[in-house]
Amino acid sequence: MTAIYIKIHDEIKRQIETGVYTVGQRLPSERVMSEKFGVSRMTLRQAVTSLVEEGILSRYVGSGTYVASDRVREKMRGTTSFTEIIKNLGKTPSSKVISYQKTKANEVECDKLGLKKGAQIIRMERIRYADDLPICYEVASIPHRLIADFAKDDIANHFYDTLAVAGKKIGRSEQIISAKIVNKEIASFLSVKPNSAILALTQVSCFANSEETPFEYVLSQYVGDRFEFYLER
Template identity: 50%
Template sequence: MSSPVYIQIHNQIKKDIEAGVWAVGDRIPSERELALEFNVSRMTLRQAVQTLVEEGILERQVGAGTFVARKKVQEKMTGVTSFTELMEEQGKKPSSRTVSYLVTTPSLSEMERLKLKDDEKVLRMERIRYADEVPICFEVATLPYSLVKDYERNQITTSLYRTLEESGRKIGHAQQSVSAQVASERIAEYLNIKRGSAILRLRQITELGDGTPFEYVRTQYAGDKFEFYLEK
């Protein structure tokens, strides 16, 4: 099973950055130039670049272009973020709409973060998460397929953490990072906000109780509907 074209482009750009083709802070070629180089449509190229932006590898600067991202100062947050439990604690009804649900070959980033072998597959799903029917965030979650292949789809999309715990798997630690960005046209449509609105981006790698990473999530929260609370 071959990866989608945009993932193949994502992998090549990531390899080029790691090989020093572009250094931190460098501006990468325009979408038009890259689309010609890879012989794909600008829409496909834009999807590959947006995936790298969501992972914090690239960053967009309005009016200037797309650059290799600088490392950001990180603030440690306590606890594992579970959207379903978080909403229920606040007296809101959580729900979600699945945009895509695909068993596929992992990207290089997904392989690294989930410590997968070359022949392993992943489940990659995109969801819009709601609180009392109001769209709060757009989430891309990648899971080792071997971990979830015996579960029903609704068990995974409704509340993965609860499903795992009910089957005897303990949720362990999570590594989280939060940064700011502006909403793309696609995300703005999903979250019912204006394009260019403030977005809080969370990247999280979650482990099972034995330290095995089982979830790599990239979530974009509507800035006017959600805030992170940090405890020290």
């Protein structure tokens, strides 16, 4: 027999999916909703809590419970391009390049990419969008010798597709996620308030060859209420 709170969970979720409650809308109070469903506040709270844990609702102390923003979701299971993630969700991906330069790799870039001191890289700073909504600010570092024959547009707008056409197979990646506060400059790029909480991702991606050659080192900052990561075992 299905628990009552699960039935309420499913009904609230259905109402969100059918537009009874829309993104950003505040739900009625616990008292009103518990009376509506004919259950105790404790049972209603169980249903709402489960929806909050799933990211469908967001709860703010002193304010109420709201339908969460429509987040882009990435499954943490390997190296996947941002463009592919967004397209798979039925959204339109795009990028805005802030800077693009050939320069010497710094100490951290040399370490992450397995380069010798003084090696040349392409360092690219850009904003990534889904349906024109800024999702991510990133700085990508790529060994120049690996992409010397590619045009800037090939790198800036469809890097992974360019690698695939060139016969380069993408392998594993190492990813570290942390929480941080966004500074004023990047906040303006992402259309959020300075000092907002964001998700920071550090990723090193490698080719699927015997040496597992690193080909990209990326520092990304994602808007927390527009993007989420989840794990699958």
